[in-house]
Amino acid sequence: xxxxxIIKYGELTTKKxxxxxxxxxxxxNIAAILSNLPVEIKQDAGRMFIYTDEGYLELxxxxxxxxxxxxxxxxxxxxxxxTIEQIKANALALxxxxxxQTFKIETKRSNKNYPLESxxxxxxxxxxxxxxxxxxxxxxxxxxxxxxxEIRHHEVLYYGEKIAGLGGYPVGTLGKGLLMLSGGIxxxxxxxxxxxxxxxxxxxxxESSPHTSEQAKNKxxxxxxxxxxxxxxxxxxxxxxxTIQETxxxxxxHEYLITIMRRMMYRIxxxxxxxxxxxxIVNGESIGQVASQTLTSMSCINEVVKIPVIRPLACFDKxxxxxxxxxxxxxxxxxxxxxxxxxxxVPTHPVINPQSKKCIExxxxxxxxxxxxxxxxxxxxxxxxxxxxxxxxxxxL
Amino acid sequence: xxxxxxxxTTPVSYDVLDTITKVTKEYIGNANSIHSLGVKSKNLLxxxxxxxxxxxxxxxxxxxxxxxxxxxxxxxxxxxxxxxRKKGNHIIVSKLEHPSIYHICDYLQSLGFEISYVKNDRxxxxxxxxxxxxxxxxxxxxxxxxxxxxxxxxxxxxxIRQIIKKENFGTIxxxxxxxxxxxxxxxxHDVDLASMSGHKIYxxxxxxxxxxxxxxNLVPIIHGSTKENNLRPGTPPLPLIASFSKAIRLAxxxxxxxxxxxxxxNEKIVKHMQKYPHILINKTKYSIPHILNISLMDVMSxxxxxxxxxxxxxxxxxxxxxxxxxxxxxxxxxxxxxxxKHTIRISLSHLSTTDEINxxxxxxxxxxxxxxxxx
Numbered sequence: 001x002x003x004x005x006i007i008k009y010g011e012l013t014t015k016k017x018x019x020x021x022x023x024x025x026x027x028x029n030i031a032a033i034l035s036n037l038p039v040e041i042k043q044d045a046g047r048m049f050i051y052t053d054e055g056y057l058e059l060x061x062x063x064x065x066x067x068x069x070x071x072x073x074x075x076x077x078x079x080x081x082x083t084i085e086q087i088k089a090n091a092l093a094l095x096x097x098x099x100x101q102t103f104k105i106e107t108k109r110s111n112k113n114y115p116l117e118s119x120x121x122x123x124x125x126x127x128x129x130x131x132x133x134x135x136x137x138x139x140x141x142x143x144x145x146x147x148x149x150e151i152r153h154h155e156v157l158y159y160g161e162k163i164a165g166l167g168g169y170p171v172g173t174l175g176k177g178l179l180m181l182s183g184g185i186x187x188x189x190x191x192x193x194x195x196x197x198x199x200x201x202x203x204x205x206x207e208s209s210p211h212t213s214e215q216a217k218n219k220x221x222x223x224x225x226x227x228x229x230x231x232x233x234x235x236x237x238x239x240x241x242x243t244i245q246e247t248x249x250x251x252x253x254h255e256y257l258i259t260i261m262r263r264m265m266y267r268i269x270x271x272x273x274x275x276x277x278x279x280x281i282v283n284g285e286s287i288g289q290v291a292s293q294t295l296t297s298m299s300c301i302n303e304v305v306k307i308p309v310i311r312p313l314a315c316f317d318k319x320x321x322x323x324x325x326x327x328x329x330x331x332x333x334x335x336x337x338x339x340x341x342x343x344x345x346v347p348t349h350p351v352i353n354p355q356s357k358k359c360i361e362x363x364x365x366x367x368x369x370x371x372x373x374x375x376x377x378x379x380x381x382x383x384x385x386x387x388x389x390x391x392x393x394x395x396x397l
Numbered sequence: 398x399x400x401x402x403x404x405x406t407t408p409v410s411y412d413v414l415d416t417i418t419k420v421t422k423e424y425i426g427n428a429n430s431i432h433s434l435g436v437k438s439k440n441l442l443x444x445x446x447x448x449x450x451x452x453x454x455x456x457x458x459x460x461x462x463x464x465x466x467x468x469x470x471x472x473x474x475x476x477x478x479x480x481x482r483k484k485g486n487h488i489i490v491s492k493l494e495h496p497s498i499y500h501i502c503d504y505l506q507s508l509g510f511e512i513s514y515v516k517n518d519r520x521x522x523x524x525x526x527x528x529x530x531x532x533x534x535x536x537x538x539x540x541x542x543x544x545x546x547x548x549x550x551x552x553x554x555x556x557i558r559q560i561i562k563k564e565n566f567g568t569i570x571x572x573x574x575x576x577x578x579x580x581x582x583x584x585x586h587d588v589d590l591a592s593m594s595g596h597k598i599y600x601x602x603x604x605x606x607x608x609x610x611x612x613x614n615l616v617p618i619i620h621g622s623t624k625e626n627n628l629r630p631g632t633p634p635l636p637l638i639a640s641f642s643k644a645i646r647l648a649x650x651x652x653x654x655x656x657x658x659x660x661x662x663n664e665k666i667v668k669h670m671q672k673y674p675h676i677l678i679n680k681t682k683y684s685i686p687h688i689l690n691i692s693l694m695d696v697m698s699x700x701x702x703x704x705x706x707x708x709x710x711x712x713x714x715x716x717x718x719x720x721x722x723x724x725x726x727x728x729x730x731x732x733x734x735x736x737x738k739h740t741i742r743i744s745l746s747h748l749s750t751t752d753e754i755n756x757x758x759x760x761x762x763x764x765x766x767x768x769x770x771x772x
Contacts, residue, residue, distance in 0.1 A: 036451070055555060055584045059454055214436040393444050396416050397643050 001077040001090055005060060006159060007048040010071030010167050026069040026170040032232055033063050049078075061163065066229050068196055069173075070165030076148075077158045084116060087149065087156060088128040094158055095129055095147060102139035103129065109151045121149060169198030171231055177310065178278040179203045180269055181223060181236070183216055183340040186284030186313055188223045188330040189321050193312035194282045195230045202276055203227070203234050204269050206241040208344065216338035224384045226330045237272050238380040241265075244371045245345065251365045254347040258292045259354040260362060262301045264372065270305040271376050281305070286313045286321065291350035300354045399710045399753045399760075403597075404546060404576060404688050404744035409640075410599040412647060416640040417601060428633050438635055445642035452649055453585045455608060461629050462638055465605035466575040467497040469592030470540075472607050472628065473571045474501045476615030477538050477590065478510055484567060485535025489513045491523055491552075492729035493545040495573055499725075515541070520681040521550030521730045525560055532564035539570050543577035543591075547715045547726035547742060548679050549688030551577070554587040569613055575605075579648030580687050581656065589613045595637070600644030604637035655747040660686040662745050662754050669758050675769065677736055679727050687746070690715075690727065692739040696768045701741060704764045710757055713742050 007030075012022040027043055030050075034041075037060060040051040052060050057075065064073050079090055095103070105126045107118040116124070130136055150157040179191040181203040191201055205220045217238065224234040244264050252260050269281050285293050292301065302309055313321055325331035400408070409417075420441070426434030428442045443457070450457040463469045478488060488505060490498055492514050502512045513531050516524040523541060532539070539561050544551050554572055561568050571590035577583050579598035585591055585608050594605040607628075609615060615628060622630030663686035670676045670691055679690040693701055698714040705712055715724040728737035 037454075055586065056454075058586065213431065214433055215431065218436065218440065393441060393639075396419060396441065396639055397445055397448050397646065 001079045001093075001158070002051070003054055003057060004076055004078050005050040005052070005057070005064070006074040006076050006157065007050065007064065007070050007165070008072040008074065008162075009047070009069065010165065012069055012169055012173075013046075022069070022170055022173050025173050026067075029069070029170050029172070029232065030064065030067055033067055034060060037063075065163070065166065067170075068166050068168035068198065068230060069170035071167060072162045073165050074159045074162045078155050079158070080155050082114070082151070082156060084121070084124055087121065088125050090156075090158055091125045091147065091149065092129060092132050094160070095145070096133060098145060098160065100144035101135070102137045102143045103145040103147060104138060104140050104143040105129070105147050105149065107149045107151065111151050111153045114151045118151075121151070125149065166196065166230075168196035171195055171198060172200045174198035175280075176200045176202065176276070176278045177280045177282045178237075178269055178273040178276065179227075180265065180281065180283040181205050181220055181227075182284070183219045183223065183334065183336075183338060184284065185325050185331065185334040186286060186289075186321055188227060188284075188334065189324045189328060190282055190284035190312045191227050192230060192324070192328050192330075194310060195227065199280075199282070201227065201231050201234060201282065202237065202278055204237045204239060204272055206239050206265055206268075206340075208241045208245050211242070211245070211344045212339055215336075216340050219333060219336050219338050220340075221382065221384055222333045223330055224382075226328065226333065228384050229329075234384045235276070236382045236384055237276075238382060239268055239272075239375050240378055240380075241375060244368070244375060247366050247368075247371060249345055252362045255349055255351040256354060256358065256362055257345060257347050258350045259297060259300060259359060262292050262297075263304045263359060263363070264368060266301055266305045266309075267368075267372055268375055270307045271372070272379065273307055275376075279308070281307055281309045283309065283311060284313055284321075285311045286316055286318070289318065291352050294352050296353040297351075300356045300359060303356055399708075399757050401743045401745065401749070401753075401757060402711045402713050403746040403748075404742065405713055406596045406602065407599045407746065408748075409596075409601055410644065410647060413600055413640045413644045416643050417636045420636040420639045424635050424639075428635060441639055442633055442635055445639045448642045449606070449645050452645055453583075453608070455585050456611065459609055459611055461607045461609060462633065462641075463605045463607055463629060464603055465596070466495070466573060466592045466594035467605075469594075469605050469607040470495070470497050470571075470573055471501055472615065472618055473590040473592060473609075474498070474505065474538065474540060475618050476628070477569050477571065477613065478505050478508075479616035480614045481537035481567075481569070485533075485537045486510045487513065487533060487536040489515050489528070489531050489536060489539045491515050491541045492517060493521060493548075493550060493726050494540065494542050495546055495575065496725075498540055498542075498573060515539075517550075517729060519730060520683055521545065521548055521726075522681075522683055523552055523557055525556070528557065528560055529564060532561055532568060534565060536565055536568045539568055540573065541570075542573040542575075543583060544574075544580065544685055544688075545726050546576045546688070547724050547740070548681065548690045548730060549576070549684040549686075550681055550726075550730070551581060551683050551685050555584070558587050576688070578645070580652070580685055582652060595641040595644055598644050598648040600641045600648075601637050604634065604641045606641070651747075656686060658747060659745045659749070662686075662749055662751065663689050665751075665754055666743060666758065669761075673765070679724075679731065679736070679740065681730065687744060689743045689745065690724070691741050691743070692727065692736045693741060693765065693769075694735060694739050696739070696765065698739050698741050701764065701768060704768060705760060708760045708764070710760055713744075715740050715742055 015022050037056050042049045105122045107121040109118050148159050177199045179201045181187045203224050224236045228234045248260050424438045426438040428438040446457045506512050516527040558570050561570050569589045572588045573592045575594045578593045589610045591608040596602040617628045675694040677692040723737040724740040727740050
C-alpha cells in the first residue's frame with residue numbers, strides 16, 4: 001500500500017459548463033503551492049490525488065490547508081491488489097493502527113465489474129475486523145471511525161478521517177479586486193474573505209513618510225505576504241500620501257480630516273483599480289467601528305467613486321474579526337505597534353455624520369485632483385511572494 | 398596543498414566571501430535600530446532567515462543563530478533539560494556524538510540529570526531495542542547525531558523519532574546535524590531540535606544555528622535583551638548570517654551529484670588501503686562517503702599526520718575537537734582499543750580532485766612504508 005492524499009472539491013462541483021476552468025485553476029494553484037516539494041498530482045472528475053514521500057506528507061497537508069476550492073483533505077492508501085483477501089488484510093492493518101470503539105465500513109465501487117457488490121464487501125471486511133480486533137462494535141449511524149474502501153478501475157483506495165479544507169473557490173476564477181490594506185487587524189481579514197470567493201487580489205497601501213515609518217511599511221508587506229499564502233502573489237501598490245495628508249491637515253476643518261482623507265483614498269484606489277483591471281475595491285470597513293464607518297460616513301465617502309466597494313466585514317464585530325485574524329495568521333503582525341496613516345493626525349472629535357455638501361466645499365480649498373494625479377504617477381509597486389522574494393538580494397544571498 | 402580534512406572545517410567559498418565583504422561594507426546598521434539603516438539591515442536579516450527556512454521547509458521563527466554547533470548543542474541540551482525539569486531528569490545520548498555533547502552531559506549530570514548511553518550495533522546503527530527500553534516516563538530528551546563525525550555513520554532519524562515518540566510523546570528529540578548538512582538531504586521535521594554550523598559547509602567560522610520546533614520550549618542560557626529572540630540576545634552578526642544563508646543555499650545544490658563523485662574517490666582510497674594487511678578500514682554500510690576512517694595499526698596516528706603534513710597533505714586523527722584522544726566512535730562501533738587509538742580520518746569534498754587523491758595515495762605509500770618499517 002502506498003500513502004497518498006485525496007482532495008475532494010467543494011462548492012465548485014456545482015458549476016456546469018465551466019467546471020473544467022475551475023478544476024484547472026485549482027490544479028494550477030495546488031501545483032504552485034507545492035512547487036518546491038517532490039509531489040505528483042493526478043486528477044479525475046471527482047477528485048485529485050497527490051503522491052509524495054511520506055516524510056513530506058504533513059507539510060503537504062499543511063500547505064493544502066491554505067488552498068481555496070478544497071472541500072476535504074484525506075490521507076489515504078492505495079493498493080493494486082483487488083482480491084478480497086488483500087482488501088480485508090489492508091483494512092485490518094490500517095484499522096489496527098487507530099483507536100476507536102465503534103466503526104462502519106463504507107464501500108464504493110466505481111468498477112462495477114468487480115465480482116462483489118459494495119454491501120457484500122462491507123459485510124466481508126466488517127466481520128473480518130470484528131473477528132480480529134477485540135471489543136469492537138459496528139455502529140452504522142454514529143461510528144467513531146468511518147472507514148472507506150473504494151474499488152476503482154485500476155486500484156483500491158482506503159481512508160478514514162477527513163480534514164476539512166478551506167472551501168470557497170479557486171483563487172483567480174472570479175476576477176480581480178484591489179484590497180485597501182492598512183496595517184490593522186481588519187483589512188487582511190477582509191482580503192482573506194475576498195480571496196475565498198475566488199477573487200485574485202492586488203493591494204494598495206498609503207504611506208505617509210516621515211509620519212509613518214519604514215517599519216510600518218514592512219509590516220504591511222508582511223501582511224501582504226500572509227495573504228500571498230492564499231493568493232499566490234500579491235502586487236502591492238504603495239502610494240505616497242504625505243503631501244495630500246499634510247495639505248488636508250493644514251487646510252480642512254479638523255472634524256472633517258478623516259472623511260476627506262478617506263475620500264482621497266477612495267479616489268486613488270479607484271484609479272489604481274481601473275489601471276490594473278481590478279473590478280472591485282475590497283476593504284476592511286465594519287459598520288460602526290469608528291467615526292468613518294458609520295452609515296452616513298460610509299455613504300459620504302463612497303459617493304466619490306463608481307467602482308463597487310465590497311466590505312466583507314461590514315456586519316462582523318471586532319471579536320469575530322480577531323478570531324479570524326488569528327486563524328489566518330495575520331493577527332500577530334497586525335498588532336505590531338507601528339503607526340499607519342489612519343492613526344496619525346486623528347482629530348479629538350471627528351464628525352460622525354458628515355455631509356457631502358460640506359465635503360465638496362472643503363475639497364475646493366485644496367488642489368486635490370493634481371495631488372491625486374501625482375500620487376498615482378509616483379506609486380511604488382512591490383510584488384510579494386508568500387516565500388519572501390529575495391530578488392533584491394540575489395547577489396547577496 | 399592537498400586538503401583532506403573537510404570534516405574539521407572547509408575553506409570559505411568565494412561566493413560566500415563576496416557576501417561577507419559586501420554586507421560588512423554596505424549594511425552598517427544594527428538590525429535592531431529603527432532608522433532606515435537599521436531597517437535595511439533587518440530586511441536583509443529577515444530575507445536571509447527566510448531563505449534558510451524555505452530550504453528546510455520550516456518557519457523563520459524556528460531558527461536561532463548561534464556562534465556554531467557547539468553553542469547550538471549547549472542551547473538545545475541545557476535549555477531543554479532545564480525547561481523540562483518538572484517532567485523528568487533522564488537524558489539519552491548515543492555513543493557516537495561529538496565531544497561537545499558529552500561535555501554538556503557531564504555538566505547536566507552535575508546538576509542532577511541522569512544520562513544514559515544508547516547502544517549501537519557493529520554497523521554503527523542505533524540499537525532500536527535498547528533505545529526503546531531506555532525511553533521512560535521521565536525521559537525528557539534524546540540527542541543522536543544525524544551523521545557521526547569520525548566514521549560518518551548516518552542514522553535513520555525518522556525511525557528513531559518514531560520509536561522515541563511511541564514510548565514517550567513528550568520526549569524531545571535533538572540531533573546534531575553538523576556533519577549532515579550540505580552532504581546528505583535532511584528533514585528537520587524528523588526532529589524537534591537540530592544543530593548546524595556554517596564553517597562545515599564552505600561558510601564562515603563563528604556562525605551556526607539551532608532549529609527549534611515551535612512547540613518546544615527552551616530555557617535561555619544567555620541573557621541580555623527583551624527583543625523578539627530572547628534565546629540568543631545580542632546584535633545579529635549580519636555579514637555572518639547573510640553569508641551563512643548563502644552557504645546553505647549553495648551547499649544544497651547538486652547534493653546527489655556531489656555525493657556520487659565523492660563516493661568514487663572514497664572507493665578508490667578504500668581499494669588502495671585494502672592491500673595493506675595492517676590497515677583496518679573503519680567504514681560501515683551506513684557511512685557517508687565524505688568521511689573515511691582507517692586505522693594504521695602499526696603506526697602512531699599523530700606521527701603519521703605530521704609526516705603527511707610535511708608533504709602538505711592535511712588529515713586528522715579523529716574529530717578535531719578531540720585530537721589527541723582515542724576515537725570514541727571507532728571504539729563504540731568496533732570495541733577495539735588498539736583500533737580506536739590508531740585512527741586517521743580522511744574527509745573528502747566535491748572540491749577534492751582525482752589528481753589530489755592520486756598524489757595523496759603516492760605520498761601515503763611513501764610515508765607509511767617509512768614509518769611502518771621503524772616498527
